[in-house]
Amino acid sequence: MARAATTTDVFNAVAEPRRREILDVLVDGEERPVNDLVRLLGLAQPQVSKHLRVLREVGAVAVRDEGRQRLYRLNGQALRPIHDWMTTYDRLWSERFDQMDDVLQELKKKEQGDGSE
């Protein structure tokens, strides 16, 4: 059941497993009509449409009309915040360095205190 918050940002939007499955199908960059997704995911069409609406609202998928069909594709750029958040390597080093700051302050004090190493 969609709550108001799901549409506020991309993190909430992809927190729903079915929506991640939809993105998983679209991740190859191909444009797909709803029917493709219905078939590939084995879900009912109204359900898929509902999820697609949420994904569209946060920009995670883009849509284009071609004749009678609406084609959906992944919009990777909108998922950038997730990518950035995932890239936690720099955070790890920031955490380490922040802890090193404490160690260094202590070493400095000690050195100034007794004047020797």
Next chain:
Amino acid sequence: MAVSSGTAQVTLPKDDQILITREFDAPKHLVYKAWTTPELVMRWWSGQRGQMTLVEIDLRVGGKWRYVMEAPGGFEVAFHGVFHEIVPNERIVTTEVYEGAEAPEGDDVLNIVTFTEVDGRTTLELLVEAGSKEIRDIIVNSGMEVGMQQQMDLLEQIAISLR
């Protein structure tokens, strides 16, 4: 390409490299000491992600080091390596192997650390030579986010699609 936030500047100078830069308000001999003294490494290396359970450093060329930390939930993360070059207070070159994902012989990740002091402040540069873009990206994307990995398969694919 910069992927940094927080206090560590992380850049990707070449396809197979990661460069981490940070300035410290301390002279370089102290930064070097914090980097190479087991009791001190104990206190910072795990960041906010767990407790260090072992730090062994045989600080000489050919000497080995090994760090083990325990993440919440009891998951152990261990790294080890061998020192290739040591210039006290200036530069350290060492291999780094993540235990659990051993690279084929000779494909070890190489870490080159340099300490540069200006006016009592020290810039530490850690250059990670991953050997290949694939290994580099695994390192950058890992961040040791233990336990979250299962949910990250899709997100990883997304990350790849963003390149």
